[in-house]
Amino acid sequence: MSREIKEEVQLNTAQMLIKCLEAEGVEYIFGIPGEENLEVMNAIADSSIKFITTRHEQGAAFMADVYGRLTGNAGVCLATLGPGATNLVTGVADADSDGAPVVAITGQVGTERMHITSHQFLDLCKMFEPITKRSKQIVRPDTVNEIVRLAFKYAESEKPGACHIDLPVNIAKMPVSIGEKPLEKKIPPKEHADLSTIEDAASEIFKAKNPVILAGSGAVRGNTSKAVTEFATKLKIPVINTMMAKGIIPFDNKYSMWTIGIPQKDYVNKIIEEADLVITVGYDIVEYAPSKWNPKGQTEIVHIDARPSHINKLYQPVVEVVGDISDALYNIMRRTSSKAEPVKALEIKAKMLAEHESYAEDNGFPMKPQRILNDVRKVMGREDIVISDVGAHKMWIARHYNCYEPNTCIISNGFATMGIAIPGAIAAKLINPDKKVLAIAGDGGFMMNDQELETALRIGTPIVVLVFNDNNYGLIKWKQEEQYGKSCYVNFTNPDFVKFAESMHAKGYRVEKAEDLIPTLEEAFKQNVPVVIDCQVDYEENLKLTNHLKEIYGNI
Incomplete structure (x- = not known):
């Protein structure tokens, strides 16, 4: 009796890199080919991934940025070493600041000439370090699967941002040990807020006479629109959104007070100024600084987010509800009662509407x-x-x-x-x-x-x-x-x-x-x-x- 033995094909590092990207569900790579990523380009050509050739690396980074923001999956951009990599910087920094998952991949000189002055060589890991969550160079073929999984894990975890992978040209060509394969992508379970913080938040809302919700980009990433809308509508609490949280509650909803964030004090600033409690939902201080809406640090704050609050002397929550945002909102809603109609806020909205129309x-x-x-x-x-x-x-x-x-x-x-x-x-x-x-x-x-x-x-x-x-x-x-x-x-x-x-x-x-x-x-x-x-x-x-x-x- 005979049996066929299927020989495993040995992949090089570049091919394994692309296999790992396929395992992460990557659909597109945005970028420009270069001499130091030729091996990667060949591997992409043999894969299921579509390569979108752009006319400038900054355009590639911005495409990856918006792809990540709209899908929640890391957008991928690619450039060669030196000037190709530096052209990625602005778009990568934007993604990291705005909370968009992005993985940037750069070509690099061979490891044999990194210790001397070399044509187009920059220490790209150091360059990308301040504008990414993780910046790693692949120096051993058998680490590529770990480095790719690391990059996607951190790029896509809350708060999302950018990660960087640097691949030297000689390492890209080296064989990967037979048996190495992409690591499985695992989605961690949702974490739920501690019950005591839920009850404390409900208590603060119950006591408040004039509460306001300030919704930010984390609420959008957490797919909380339905929960925020039900929470605001049932409890009769006005909702102000940051620029990056537009649409978190439909603008024609009675309690939607529209957007805050222009440099001048606008109608909505008056609503938040007169609040005795600000309930921040997925709020990120990078969007709209606390000094703009709590300049004296005297406003009571309930912080509801997937992450603990930022450190800022003007942002000191009395309660932090940390966990799945929608789950937290529904649990708080069940433990407190609706407020009186926010008459002043509704009057201000009527003035806004008349001015706009x-x-x-x-x-x-x-x-x-x-x-x-x-x-x-x-x-x-x-x-x-x-x-x-x-x-x-x-x-x-x-x-x-x-x-x-x-x-x-x-x-x-x-x-x-x-x-x-x-x-x-x-x-x-x-x-x-x-x-x-x-x-x-x-x-x-x-x-x-x-x-x-x-x-x-x-x-x-x-x-x-x-x-x-x-x-x-x-x-x-x-x-x-x-x-x-x-x-x-x-x-x-x-x-x-x-x-x-x-x-x-x-x-x-x-x-x-x-x-x-x-x-x-x-x-x-x-x-x-x-x-x-x-x-x-x-x-x-x-x-x-x-x-x-x-x-x-x-x-x-």
Whole structure:
């Protein structure tokens, strides 16, 4: 009797690396090939993973960043050594600050020349160390499975962030011992809060006369929208969200007080200022510092999150409820009673609503940012996705673009990085091909990664990019005018954005009057190629808003 013996194929380190990525469920790698990662590129070509060739490594990092933020699974970006790796830094730092799981992989010189001055050599592990949760170099072929599992474990665990793997070119080619295989991905069970903290939190809420919920990005990552909405609605507690938690409660819910976070004191600041208890839910101090809403450190705080509170002298909770957020909210809700209607907060919301609606028919041109975002909201469906770049428009989006669902308005507000919108929108469209995906960028941010429009065209992700055109770095101009009464060094000229789009085989439209924006957006979303819409914006509204809020704040 004979039996067939199947010989195991011996893999090299690069091949094992890609096998490990497949085991982690990686769908895409965003990046640019380079000489020191040729072995890795060959392994990717023989795998189930799709490699998305970008036009700049920063674009690759931002794509991985937004992929991670929207899916909860680590986005992967790849670059070669030296300048390729340094180009990843901004996007990796953004992911780490904003709590998006990302694994960055870099090529590296061979270990035989790391001890001497070498062409394009940098100590990449040291470089990535301050902007990642873990930064490891593979120096032995038989450790690749452990290092990959380590990177994904820490990237995806709360608070998510970036991890880095560095692979020297000679190690990539070395054989891995037969029998080595990827380590199994294990999802840890949810941890539940201690009952005593649940009861203490319920007691504090019961005693409070004017409580307010401040919901942050951790609430979105924890998929707590349903629990937060039920908690607020049953207990009649107003909910304020940070920029990164838009949609955690539908904006048309009675108790949704919309977004806090612009530099000026706005209507919602008055609501939190008058609270006798702030219930933070998934709140991260990197989003909106405690000094902005608790400057004297006198506000009582109940902290509800998957992690213990940050150390900050202005953020000293009387109770910390640490564990699964939804479970904690439901348990607290069962142990306390509903409050009286928050009359003052509801009155303030009515004023906010009236102010926002007053711009709906404003036909001025250049268009007011309030009218632009009012029109955008009419075109976008409940689950469609806006990716905001960073600039003056981000402040207006925070204030005037309200959401029904979480993760339908992506704002970089931890690291607050210009240039994220176009690559971020490409990742969003890859994940959600059936949803409208709109990138909104200022003309400054647009020009920082506009080359990725070619990537969008090539891989078939027909995103729409709406450019707020004012020939300035508008947010810096706004801050200069607020502080010094004048501006300097912020103005520039722009290309013809319509012709620019057409030169990249995309489509370009120019809004000539306010009434054109909605039909232009509707037409843009019918296209099967990327679209750029050039819209002149009236940023005289920036200082008008500053002065308006100063005038009304004391009387809210």
